[in-house]
Amino acid sequence: MPVNLQAPISLPLVKGISLSAVEANIRYQGRNDLVLIKIARGGTTAGVFTLNKFCAAPVTLCRAHLNTNQSPRYLLINAGNANAGTGEKGLKTAKQSCSILAELAQVETEEVLPFSTGVIGEQLPLQPFAINLPKAMEQLKEDNWLLAAKGIMTTDTVAKGVSQQININGKTITITGIAKGSGMIEPNMATLLAYIGCDAKVEASLLQQILNEAVADSFNAITIDADTSTNDSLILIASAQADVEITSNNREIFQQAINAVCQQLAQAIVRDAEGATKFVTIDVESAPDKAYAREIAYTIARSPLVKTALFASDPNWGRLLMAIGRSQVDALEVNKISLWLGETQLLEAGEPLASYSEEQGQMEMDKEEITIRVALNKGNSHARIWTSDLSHEYVRINAEYRS
């Protein structure tokens, strides 16, 4: 059960971007698992990918294709098999899947970006691509974002998508994005498969800058289980159909909208975390620098003992001190630290507050949305990240995933 998250009822289309999803039976039966996204000629694309060194074959190929200076025309996505840990053979399969599509669509192989998500360490079959891509080509249409959001799911329980419209110079720009992922989530660039499209015109290198900035405080500010996937990929497309060009002069409003869309998608992933019963915001304030604040926030967020206490709604704040104290930061001054659960203060300058009662703590922990706030009182930087709890259900899902 995701925490305060429902699948969108519909997702606004973006001119110049069309999508389809078909049943290819790559691993799953009776549901769509092959998704195609087509970008109109003239669009630009920016991407960020996992930093996992055992990255999947499609990630390697995406990077290579983006480096050719061919502007991507198609994104080819399959769910159920990650094509990771598959060696040279896996890379060849990924290339061949691009070639099959390129031939059908009469584009260059390098104009196709491939993406895979699912089980690691199994060879991806090529047959389902050969058989089903013609149908996927036929069914491409602009009003298919929700269908695509469903088609890329693996252990996700709800489809994730958000949309936003902004006005620049009297023109409307539509931004729509979808994402999937609920386990193996601590993105180190982006999270497992997210696609955001907009109809503005944005020169490719500026689009990449905008994406990098948006990712820092969204996809790169979440963790479910500290495990960085081999397949994380986030693509931002500007289809250039809305007759507005984004430049460094009018960038700000566009940047804010992209930030918001990225943040909502990243939060949706945490809300649908495997086995999650809580959505947790961790704020670390008054730190010497942002990396310092992030290290403490992530140490709290990754701690299995903090996460099991969250699952139990147990105001066992000693575990928060433990996690703060074991963070790999220099010169932490525990006698300056203050700590809050929601609005309830637990610690002031390192000392437990006499006014704090277990009942207050219990009230905060009973909530589905919990904020943990740490003030270090040794600087002006802060960091905010989002995480989930660790439940029986997380263990069940991940002990049974392949069976």
Place this chain on the structure above:
Amino acid sequence: MPVNLQAPISLPLVKGISLSAVEANIRYQGRNDLVLIKIARGGTTAGVFTLNKFCAAPVTLCRAHLNTNQSPRYLLINAGNANAGTGEKGLKTAKQSCSILAELAQVETEEVLPFSTGVIGEQLPLQPFAINLPKAMEQLKEDNWLLAAKGIMTTDTVAKGVSQQININGKTITITGIAKGSGMIEPNMATLLAYIGCDAKVEASLLQQILNEAVADSFNAITIDADTSTNDSLILIASAQADVEITSNNREIFQQAINAVCQQLAQAIVRDAEGATKFVTIDVESAPDKAYAREIAYTIARSPLVKTALFASDPNWGRLLMAIGRSQVDALEVNKISLWLGETQLLEAGEPLASYSEEQGQMEMDKEEITIRVALNKGNSHARIWTSDLSHEYVRINAEYRS
């Protein structure tokens, strides 16, 4: 159920070290929870403690007392309450508990080292010490190691103790050690409460050197849940009763024995890890340096997805690649890496082995003791660490711990 670990039937005494355990009802009812260890005059003591910056009051006090150059005469240990996150009041309580004992025993307060283990963030009551220490003093005897091992337990399911005898210059030296701990275990100096005694004579600074060396590949080579406790303390006592002095000249055989005792105690903690069903050895070989090898070994050992696959006996080796690939090391060359599960090779120079079958992997994963071996083929250093799996039972124990 611990993995291939039984409580010792008896533990050999060490001349010059006497112990007792009494029921003080600090948190637990109907079991011993207050343990006293007395060291004969002339003995020396070395200690290592947690690097958690929110360290417990007794840890702060142990460090201070060891720095006074008073040779410790008593170790005072309670289970059920960690006296951590308790601020100035907690520190005062710890001091007062030492003073009560010091008065009874007619020693200086600084000759008492205090230790606490249990729930974090609750004030430790002083009354149980005042009431029960006289009885604990009366009951001190040398042949009480096993009783003490039971008295320091919290979520442990079996008492942990090992012993070894060595011969130096025709004289026998007895080394006996006990430990407790099964959750919040990734020691960063030592693990939650371990006490090792021997009857050799060892000058204090040499004893500390020997302990530091032994800890590196024992207590500092295990992780259960990546969470470093606020209370970790390991004490090595040399009672100087065996008429053998250890010096830098005859150190080696003694060092090896202390290493072995530390390693067996550290492994016992992992075998009794909360909810553990597997005992896992991780070897990372042919690394540029030891820190590099350790980072990869620990990343595998901490990964919730690797740990849930271990729990499920699922040869889902893609998760091993994921963990290796997300390790924070420079210049990892995935196309040089070979990987084994037990004797079964999975990967050769980054490529999946054609000869590998899922049945072989399953056979290895069905075992209770599993070895994961990674060869990086880029140097001559190696690291070995031990860990456990992540089970439903771990979540249950830690969601219910305070209730």
